[in-house]
Amino acid sequence: MGVVGEAITDKGESDKSTKKSGEQDESNLIDTSYIYHQPVPKHHSNHDVTGRNHSVIDRRDKDRLDSSQRILFVTTEITDFVKVGGLGDVSSSLPRALAAHHDVRVLIPAYREMIESEHEIVPVGHVPAFAGLPACDIGQITCRDGLILYVLLCPELYEREGTPYGGGSSGYGDGQDEGWQDNDIRFARLSRAAADIALGQANLDWQPQLLHLNDWACGLAPAYLHWQGQPVPSIFTIHNLAYQGIFDASRLDVLGIPHEAFDIEGVEYYGDLSFMKAGIVYASHVTTVSATYAQEITTEKFGCGLEGLLRCKADQGRLSGIPNGIDDSWDPRTDSHLAQAFSSNDWRGKRANADYVRRYFGLASGQGPLFAVISRLVHQKGLDLTIEAAKAIVHAGGQIVFMGSGERHVEDALRELAIRFPGAIAVYIGFDEYQARCLFAGSDFLLMPSRFEPCGLSQMYAQRFGSLPIAHRTGGLADTIEDGVTGFLFDDMQFGSYMHAIQRAFAVHKSTDLFNAMRGAAMTGRYHWRQSIAPYSKLYQQALEEAGDKATQAR
Ligand SMILES: Nc1ncnc2c1ncn2[C@@H]1O[C@H](COP(=O)(O)OP(=O)(O)O[C@H]2O[C@H](CO)[C@@H](O)[C@H](O)[C@H]2O)[C@@H](O)[C@H]1O
Structure with a gap:
């Protein structure tokens, strides 16, 4: 995929990317029953996601295909x-x-x-x-x-x-x-x-x-x-x-x-x-x-x-x-799209990606938390709540990068935010797989207050890249985020409830040990196919x- 959109930075400039999206890799399969009516397992685990590469369907697989x-x-x-x-x-x-x-x-x-x-x-x-x-x-x-x-x-x-x-x-x-x-x-x-x-x-x-x-x-x-x-x-x-x-x-x-x-x-x-x-x-x-x-x-x-x-x-x-x-291409240790590959506990490596994101999207350099929104801009995704919360996030020292496209009125509201908060809010209208990966890797938190979410992939990508999701406790978000361990969940689709979760995230960000423990836990979640x-x-x-x-x- 090539260029599909424009980045609006604080300077009002457009920036474009021409990088290709990553190839998808596949990995080994194990039998783990995981169906409705059975208890929903928690994803926090000490194991990493590794496995045999299936990008080429090999002879052994072909033999098995006979049956x-x-x-x-x-x-x-x-x-x-x-x-x-x-x-x-x-x-x-x-x-x-x-x-x-x-x-x-x-x-x-x-x-x-x-x-x-x-x-x-x-x-x-x-x-x-x-x-x-x-x-x-x-x-x-x-x-x-x-x-x-x-x-x-x-x-x-x-x-x-x-x-x-x-x-x-x-x-x-x-x-x-x-x-x-x-x-x-x-x-x-x-x-x-x-x-x-x-x-x-x-x-x-x-x-x-x-x-x-x-x-x-x-x-x-x-x-x-x-x-x-x-x-x-x-x-x-x-x-x-x-x-x-x-x-x-x-x-x-x-x-x-x-x-x-x-x-x-x-x-x-x-x-x-x-x-x-x-x-x-x-x-x-x-x-x-x-x-x-x-x-x-x-x-x-x-x-x-x-x-x-x-x-x-x-x-x-x-x-x-x-x-x-999610597939094995979502691995911060090997993803060649990133400004710098990194692993759990290599927070300096992750920081290099944050620096890249701030530069690329025209944000001021800073030490405050970096929030990302990577989403189709539709009613389902609760962008209205995030737009309402943006001012408070900026005033508390946070920065936000929005990437996505969708309903015209949401796109317009985001453009206004970028103009209102230069250096603190950047908006990319469109979607770019390469920059999206950098954003998952560079951000500290992913904002995902979906009204409903059948499963959601972005929160899994974010956790894999050490970005803690802040999300409504619904659908797949409830199943794949452990509140207070790998992210933050809020119960009511109300501004106050959402803000409370965001405040919890700010508090965790201030406590280096806790923040690192949560990022480490999020990165080891098992969300493989x-x-x-x-x-x-x-x-x-x-x-x-x-x-x-x-x-x-x-x-
Ligand atoms: N403007 C844009 N253009 C192109 N890509 C964009 C985009 N904005 C975001 N993306 C990318 O699209 C994917 C979003 O997937 P999600 O599963 O989170 O939501 P979506 O609502 O599209 O999918 C629906 O189907 C999936 C798959 O079952 C469910 O997980 C989910 O809950 C359900 O709403 C991510 O890879 C994201 O980076």
Whole structure:
């Protein structure tokens, strides 16, 4: 990824970075069960995250694949090429982590970024037109580490300026924000292609046994299979229930949805059509990305109108929370992006990164705490609270760097802060993977007062790089931050509660021994994908067995 934004410094200057983002490494897998209904483990440990490098899928893995499952992982973003947020990171690292145990391939639309990349796209298949969905070809990109991407070639749908979801950059373009007008067609096309591939109807020389679908954009895939009476098993993972893919009921025919399916038991959502609901209803099993969020979405407060259905799934044992992880590229000892590599207890090395961040973002040099915000700038992330807290942080001697893009009014409010507090607040509108890593490494604290957070990756990256998160006790934040040990949690989404947590952070910063102990504890947390592989594998197995049983009964 190259330049995607501008840094606004206290001098009002723009700065640009052209560094490439880091390659993703993978590491060994161990079996640790980690599912919803089981106690949420604490991540503080004396062990470091190390492991065998999986950046090249080696012979041993290939041999094991003979007895493994063939999984098609369907997604709309992947950090290798295009990323709007956390789903891009997960889609890049989870299939690679799973590849040690399974034959995992990825299906994704062929966006402009792929077409224009140096990667060769080899034509390997074709899917026919269906209802109002155009026919299209399937190309194959083989990544340097061996991961195979099937890319859906349809220039009129996918080769556009903008994000995978729309011309704006705030969210996941599900029809409730600035999404492309034809997002229903675009992502129904993706879903139908996944179903065709699963049925061996795409002329590929490979056929998956199971679909692993991610978020609303893939929601129609299990529905298409169901309506054709084909029991191909599928896992549907909710990364964010707030983006649902809601469209007008008049679109049923163009999307090839049978009218009988438009009811409360099917795809109907309060008079509209919901792709997210389709995924939940028709997939063999639903997962989300943390244990706490899996419970939260069964409640009215977090369920976005789908809590009843989700409660039902939970009662049937068909809803699990499996936490996200981070890959081995997030290692401050080896990350070549950093101004200086460092390890736990090498606080001078970490300090070199803080100096770099202050210089790069145009902050005054100083000894006070350095806070970072690295986030999509959307309502979910609670930026309003941080904007309110900014003045108090600066007056107490802190500095803040904001990096992100999203809702226009939030971007404008941040620009105003940078102008109001020169030398103390810097704002980078956009996202730059390289500078983000430096910021995680250079900051003392990460501000993340999310209203809800299905899992959250930034707080894991921050802890790994010795930056203590200050976060709302919700979803994955509650599961991955140990209050007073690896970060600070606050209970009420209120300014006073947030400020109290920030004050605790200031107090800890003053006490060198305590601060260092907390940073050390945060850096040794275990958030690797290896913890998630066993639960996913178990679900795959279970879904395949169930599908096999059904097929036997049907005979
Ligand atoms: N403007 C921007 N443009 C591009 N990248 C940016 C960006 N701002 C931040 N990022 C990067 O995107 C990632 C953010 O991931 P998160 O998981 O924290 O949140 P997100 O809400 O996007 O993901 C959703 O999906 C993930 C994956 O399951 C869940 O962890 C999470 O809770 C859920 O909200 C980080 O790598 C961050 O550096």
